[in-house]
Amino acid sequence: MQEEIIRAVLAGHDALALLPTGGGKSICFQVPALARPGLCLVVSPLIALMKDQVENLRKRGIKAEAVYAGMSHTEIDQTLDNCVYGPVKFLYVSPERLLTDMFQARVKKMRVSLLAVDEAHCLSQWGYDFRPPYLRIAELREMLPGVPCIALTATATEQVRQDIVEKLHFGAGHQVFLQSFARPNLSYSALPTEDKLKRLLEVVRGVGAEKTSIVYARTRRQTEDTAAYLQQAGVKAAPYHAGLPSEQRTRTQQDWMQNRTRCIVATNAFGMGIDKPDVRLVVHLDAPDNLEAYYQEAGRAGRDEKYAFAVLLRGPNDADELRRRTQQAFPPLDTVRRVYQALANFSRTAVGGGELVAFDFDLQQFAETYRIKALDAHNSLRTLEREGFVQVNEAVNNPARVHIPINHTDLYRFQVANAQHDQLIKSLLRFNGGELFVGFQRISENSLAQYLKVSVVDVRKTLLFLHRSGIIQYQPKHESPQALFTTGRHDAAKLPLDQKRLNQARELAVHKTESVIRYADGGRCRQQLLLEYFGELDAPACKVCDYCLAEKKARQTPPAATELRSQLLNMLKATPQTPREVLTHFAPGQATAVTEQLRELVELGELRYAPDGRLG
Numbered sequence: 001m002q003e004e005i006i007r008a009v010l011a012g013h014d015a016l017a018l019l020p021t022g023g024g025k026s027i028c029f030q031v032p033a034l035a036r037p038g039l040c041l042v043v044s045p046l047i048a049l050m051k052d053q054v055e056n057l058r059k060r061g062i063k064a065e066a067v068y069a070g071m072s073h074t075e076i077d078q079t080l081d082n083c084v085y086g087p088v089k090f091l092y093v094s095p096e097r098l099l100t101d102m103f104q105a106r107v108k109k110m111r112v113s114l115l116a117v118d119e120a121h122c123l124s125q126w127g128y129d130f131r132p133p134y135l136r137i138a139e140l141r142e143m144l145p146g147v148p149c150i151a152l153t154a155t156a157t158e159q160v161r162q163d164i165v166e167k168l169h170f171g172a173g174h175q176v177f178l179q180s181f182a183r184p185n186l187s188y189s190a191l192p193t194e195d196k197l198k199r200l201l202e203v204v205r206g207v208g209a210e211k212t213s214i215v216y217a218r219t220r221r222q223t224e225d226t227a228a229y230l231q232q233a234g235v236k237a238a239p240y241h242a243g244l245p246s247e248q249r250t251r252t253q254q255d256w257m258q259n260r261t262r263c264i265v266a267t268n269a270f271g272m273g274i275d276k277p278d279v280r281l282v283v284h285l286d287a288p289d290n291l292e293a294y295y296q297e298a299g300r301a302g303r304d305e306k307y308a309f310a311v312l313l314r315g316p317n318d319a320d321e322l323r324r325r326t327q328q329a330f331p332p333l334d335t336v337r338r339v340y341q342a343l344a345n346f347s348r349t350a351v352g353g354g355e356l357v358a359f360d361f362d363l364q365q366f367a368e369t370y371r372i373k374a375l376d377a378h379n380s381l382r383t384l385e386r387e388g389f390v391q392v393n394e395a396v397n398n399p400a401r402v403h404i405p406i407n408h409t410d411l412y413r414f415q416v417a418n419a420q421h422d423q424l425i426k427s428l429l430r431f432n433g434g435e436l437f438v439g440f441q442r443i444s445e446n447s448l449a450q451y452l453k454v455s456v457v458d459v460r461k462t463l464l465f466l467h468r469s470g471i472i473q474y475q476p477k478h479e480s481p482q483a484l485f486t487t488g489r490h491d492a493a494k495l496p497l498d499q500k501r502l503n504q505a506r507e508l509a510v511h512k513t514e515s516v517i518r519y520a521d522g523g524r525c526r527q528q529l530l531l532e533y534f535g536e537l538d539a540p541a542c543k544v545c546d547y548c549l550a551e552k553k554a555r556q557t558p559p560a561a562t563e564l565r566s567q568l569l570n571m572l573k574a575t576p577q578t579p580r581e582v583l584t585h586f587a588p589g590q591a592t593a594v595t596e597q598l599r600e601l602v603e604l605g606e607l608r609y610a611p612d613g614r615l616g
Helices: 002-010 025-035 047-059 073-085 101-107 132-143 158-167 196-207 220-232 246-257 291-298 318-328 333-347 363-369 374-386 408-417 419-432 445-452 456-468 499-521 526-533 546-574 579-583 588-603
Strands: 015-018 039-043 064-067 090-093 112-117 149-153 175-178 186-192 212-216 237-240 263-266 279-284 308-314 390-393 401-403 473-475 482-485
Touching: 002 015, 002 025, 002 175, 015 158, 025 039, 025 112, 025 149, 047 064, 047 090, 064 073, 073 101, 073 401, 073 473, 101 132, 112 132, 132 158, 158 175, 186 499, 186 526, 186 546, 196 212, 196 220, 196 279, 196 308, 220 237, 220 263, 237 246, 246 263, 279 291, 291 499, 291 526, 318 499, 333 363, 333 374, 333 482, 363 374, 374 390, 374 499, 408 419, 419 445, 419 456, 445 456, 456 473, 499 526, 526 546, 546 579, 546 588, 579 588
Parallel strands: 015 149, 015 175, 039 090, 039 112, 064 090, 112 149, 186 308, 212 263, 212 279, 237 263, 279 308
Antiparallel strands: 390 482, 401 473
């Protein structure tokens, strides 16, 4: 469907494209943007995904920039200037940045040819990841008259699709491209178990421990414990979560991408923008909060369209636990206000200030400092995000960056007058060239230190000195989680929380939770259950999920069962044996069927137990 979408955009139509995970959504706006003069403005909520796409474009020689939380005012200013006056083709922007004074002043001067809204389901309060700043995109469209808009998402119900079209003010000639949510090569299963780790190992070995797999865990601790368990069992597994050092996360991801690690055990953030087509297995140790998230995460298996497996492990108390988590996700309003006030104290932000000013934020430290339960703090911050008052970003690896704001002549004069710094400046120019004069460029302090044969500490000290001297603009390496107020800070007592909207959000979350539980309980083709949720009501059974395969097996069972029954009767009439002795004559995989047949034969009176425990 990519070509149809691209042609619609090139013809100037507004378009909504729903393509499944791995369906190549980025191509649908990148190709038309490259085919037209001007710049493509891309709205995206995920910093890691933005950075990943910008890097991929740059590797292909395409000028791309991004503006997001954590960048300095100077860096944002420079980046936007490059988009006005330079040959930039793509500008990625996080939604809360769209209508700042600085952005509005510049966007009117940019030659914008296309507006792309990624993860467009965030526009809808009926979606699973509603983000209020997305609603401001409609105002941005008014500043860009005549510029077509393409909205993209992998998961959206009919109600969410209608919401996207309405909220983005699509024109009368807009087109909606909807690919089926069916994945014919993906076998869905929900397996009941009382020992998830043991069952996980069986599944991994069943598919093949040498095959590429992802295991999703709910907590950071769970990723580490599960990876350790698999390692002890001989599986090449590694944990991945935002609490690990960035170098370790990068190394783990690269090892997995290059097949040195076969199984990655991760929290749900892993996989966004990861293009690895040969994942044969995705396992969820716990069900996500909604089927949209499950469909996206499970859909990372089998992108090469070869047979793959998506497995959900179900514990006996999982449904009750999921319902309990949903209730906890909506704390009382006084708790939310208390957390908001604590966040203001933590960041030292005065009433009316702090809008879009990011600060380092560690949830555990925050909760301990203000004596708030970590779960209450987390859920209150999520509520504040849904209401559009704050934003919390996971740790993102931001390498050190440098820009030279002075001209070549002034820089040369400084080098002549300050010989002790000449070598470092020459090294910066050797590694990064004239691009340093155009905008901020990534640098490696470690590479500079090795090249100059000095310590990394000395390199950083010199860079800071040059920064304070106005010779360079230096942004040190940064990888901590961050938070920010998306509006000027309110008085917590007067924080305008919308009780009605929060109640609606709670009801929607309960509805989504029950949909997940119904899916896990099954009783029907798993793929049909998923497709019905997304509005595909007449889909045929997939024939490859656990339910369909069990149905097929059940239809084939009677002849096999009759043959087994006859075999057991002949064996035991000839030589009475205990049930344990009987099982030694059969393969381990037949144990359940043999045991069931023995039980039935005893109940029917065709076999009897002797005093010594033998059947005959």
